[in-house]
Amino acid sequence: xxxxxxxxxxxxxxxxxxxxxxxxxxxxxxxxxxxxxxxxxxxxxxxxxxxxxxxxxxxxxxxxxxxxxxxxxxxxxxxxxxxxxxxxxxxxxxxxxxxxxxxxxxxxxxxxxxxxxxxxxxxxxxxxxxxxxxxxxxx
Numbered sequence: 247x248x249x250x251x252x253x254x255x256x257x258x259x260x261x262x263x264x265x266x267x268x269x270x271x272x273x274x275x276x277x278x279x280x281x282x283x284x285x286x287x288x289x290x291x292x293x294x295x296x297x298x299x300x301x302x303x304x305x306x307x308x309x310x311x312x313x314x315x316x317x318x319x320x321x322x323x324x325x326x327x328x329x330x331x332x333x334x335x336x337x338x339x340x341x342x343x344x345x346x347x348x349x350x351x352x353x354x355x356x357x358x359x360x361x362x363x364x365x366x367x368x369x370x371x372x373x374x375x376x377x378x379x380x381x382x383x384x385x
Contacts (some may be wrong), residue, residue, distance in 0.1 A: 252361060256365070256368075312379070313376060316375060316376045316379050317376050320375050324370075324372050324373055327368060327372065330365055331362045331363075331365045331369065332362075334359070334362035334365065335358075335359055337358050338356065338358030338359035339355065339359070341354050341358060342356065
C-alpha cells in the first residue's frame with residue numbers, strides 16, 4: 247500500500263510539473279517570443295529575446311524556446327526530486343533510529359532510504375531529458 251502511495255505521489259508531482267506550464271500558456275495566450283536565459287547547448291540559440299517575427303538567429307526561434315522550456319522544467323523536477331529524496335532519507339533514518347528491537351521498523355527505514363536512492367537516480371535522469379530532446383530535434 248505504501249509503495250503505491252509513493253508511486254502516486256511521484257506521478258502527481260511529475261504531472262503537475264508538466265501540466266502547470268501548459269495551463270499558464272493557455273491562460274496567457276501564445277507569446278510573440280521568449281527569453282533565452284541560459285546556453286541551451288545549440289550554437290544558433292543566442293542569449294536574449296528570441297522573437298518569432300524577426301530572425302534573431304539562424305536556428306528556428308521555436309526550437310530555441312522549446313529547449314529553454316525543457317531545461318527550465320527539468321531543473322524544477324531535479325530540485326523537487328532532490329528535496330523529496332532528502333525527506334525520505336531523513337524519515338528512513340528516523341525509522342531506523344527509533345526502531346528499538348523491531349526488525350520490521352528497521353526494514354521499513356532501509357526501504358525508505360532505498361526508495362530515496364532510486365528517486366535520486368530519477369532526478370539525475372531528468373537532467374538527461376534535454377539532451378534527448380536535442381537528439382530527437384536534430385541538433
